[in-house]
Structures are given as structure tokens and as C-alpha cells.
Amino acid sequence: MRIRKIPLVIGIIALLVSSCASLYDHYTYTETIATKVQTLSLMDQSDEPYTAHKTEVIALQNQLQKLLAYEEGKAKNDITVRMWRLMNDDEKLIESYLSLWEEKGTLSPLFIGEAKPQIEEAFNILIAYEEKKDKKTATALTDFIDNIKK
Amino acid sequence: MDFDKLIKELKDEIVALAKEKFDEQGNEIVQDMQIYLEHSKEKLQRWAVLFQDKKIDKDELVWLLKSQKDLLLLKSLQNLGISSISLGHFKNKIVDTVLSKIVEQV
Numbered sequence: 413m414r415i416r417k418i419p420l421v422i423g424i425i426a427l428l429v430s431s432c433a434s435l436y437d438h439y440t441y442t443e444t445i446a447t448k449v450q451t452l453s454l455m456d457q458s459d460e461p462y463t464a465h466k467t468e469v470i471a472l473q474n475q476l477q478k479l480l481a482y483e484e485g486k487a488k489n490d491i492t493v494r495m496w497r498l499m500n501d502d503e504k505l506i507e508s509y510l511s512l513w514e515e516k517g518t519l520s521p522l523f524i525g526e527a528k529p530q531i532e533e534a535f536n537i538l539i540a541y542e543e544k545k546d547k548k549t550a551t552a553l554t555d556f557i558d559n560i561k562k
Numbered sequence: 563m564d565f566d567k568l569i570k571e572l573k574d575e576i577v578a579l580a581k582e583k584f585d586e587q588g589n590e591i592v593q594d595m596q597i598y599l600e601h602s603k604e605k606l607q608r609w610a611v612l613f614q615d616k617k618i619d620k621d622e623l624v625w626l627l628k629s630q631k632d633l634l635l636l637k638s639l640q641n642l643g644i645s646s647i648s649l650g651h652f653k654n655k656i657v658d659t660v661l662s663k664i665v666e667q668v
């Protein structure tokens with residue numbers, strides 16, 4: 413009796429979960445924080461010649477693209493994907509800052525001081541949004557599946 | 563610099579975005595964003611003074627203004643998403659109830 417009901421239970425859970433918004437993802441959360449630190453650290457060095465930091469710039473761009481690709485791979489994740497597309501947009505926030513740095517060669521400490529809180533706030537919005545996602549359901553489902561396996 | 567014009571343009575973009583995504587909750591989201599926009603005014607005015615005093619150049623001023631607009635877009639997306647998550651939480655309560663019932667039955 414118990415064995416026959418398990419596929420039915422899994423089917424009902426799958427149906428219900430498929431109707432929910434995306435769940436909290438700890439990888440996204442920690443990687444977003446790491447990328448924020450990486451970006452702000454690079455901005456601190458943008459009063460030095462761009463050419464001396466080209467490798468770090470490429471590493472940051474790769475990291476941003478990697479996170480966008482990761483988020484695009486998840487279902488029901490439209491808002492987060494749109495946020496990461498904005499963070500990867502050539503004409504917005506980080507990419508346009510890097511372009512300005514490349515154009516000018518170096519940026520002034522005063523401008524960097526004004527620009528950093530802008531980028532920091534952008535990342536904070538992404539981090540806060542991930543935190544708002546549902547952790548409870550993710551945990552409940554894991555526990556439930558573990559119980560079935562026993 | 564015409565701050566009123568800039569603020570109006572930003573408000574129009576936010577309203578369009580909110581309406582596109584959430585017809586019913588659009589007005590509530592727009593209100594939240596207008597409060598956020600009021601907080602932005604202080605920054606916009608500080609940057610204008612820095613530009614007038616030639617402490618930042620035109621390219622830097624443009625970057626700062628655009629970055630604030632980008633932040634407003636991100637904030638709008640966040641608010642839209644949170645509305646969606648609230649709806650998801652309601653659905654999840656149903657999931658919890660169904661799970662409890664099924665566990666009892668198995």
C-alpha cells in the first residue's frame with residue numbers, strides 16, 4: 413500500500429512545486445556576494461591605469477557572464493535573469509564603468525567614491541532579492557524526499 | 563539641470579515597467595518607487611554641484627545619472643519579484659497543507 417502511493421505523492425508534489433516561484437539558491441547568494449567584493453575591489457584600483465588591470469577586468473566580466481548563464485538555466489526565474497542581464501549590459505552599471513575606465517585610462521578618486529556606492533547598491537538589491545525567495549519550501553521538500561528514501 | 567524633467571522621465575519608465583509586469587499591483591509598486599525616487603534627489607543634486615565645481619567631468623556625471631536610473635530599474639524589478647514571491651508564499655502554504663495530509667495518509 414505504502415509503495416503504491418509513493419509515485420502518486422511525488423507526482424502531486426511535482427505538480428504543486430511547478431506552480432511556485434523560484435526557490436532560494438545558496439550558490440546564487442554566495443556567488444553574488446563574492447562578485448560584489450570582486451567588483452568593488454577592482455573599482456578601488458581604477459585610479460590606476462586600466463591596462464595594468466586588464467586581466468582582472470576580463471576575470472570580472474567572465475564571472476558576470478557565468479552568473480547570468482547560471483540564472484538563465486533555472487525555470488521561473490525571470491526577475492533574477494533580468495537583473496543579471498542588466499548587470500551584464502554594456503551600457504549599464506559595471507560594464508559602462510569598465511568602458512569609461514578603459515577610455516580615460518584612469519579615474520579620479522572622487523568619482524570612484526561616488527560610483528562605488530551605486531554598484532554596491534545594485535549588488536545589495538540582488539542579494540536582498542535572493543534572500544526573499546522561499547527557503548522554507550526548499551527545506552521542506554528536501555526533508556520530505558529524505559523521509560521517503562528511508 | 564532640469565531635475566523635474568529627469569524625475570518625470572524616470573517615473574514614466576517605472577510606471578510602464580510596473581504596468582507591463584503587474585497590472586493589478588502596478589499602482590502599489592509605482593508608489594514604492596516614487597518614495598525611492600525622492601531619496602535619489604539628494605544624490606542627483608550633489609552630483610550636479612560636483613559637475614558645476616568641475617570636480618567631475620561630463621562623462622562621469624552622465625555615468626552617475628545613468629547608474630541611478632539603472633538602480634531604479636533594478637529596484638523596480640525587485641519590487642515586482644517580491645510581489646510574485648508573496649503570491650508564491652500563499653501557494654506554498656497550500657503545498658505545506660497538502661504535504662502534511664499526504665504524509666498522514668502514506
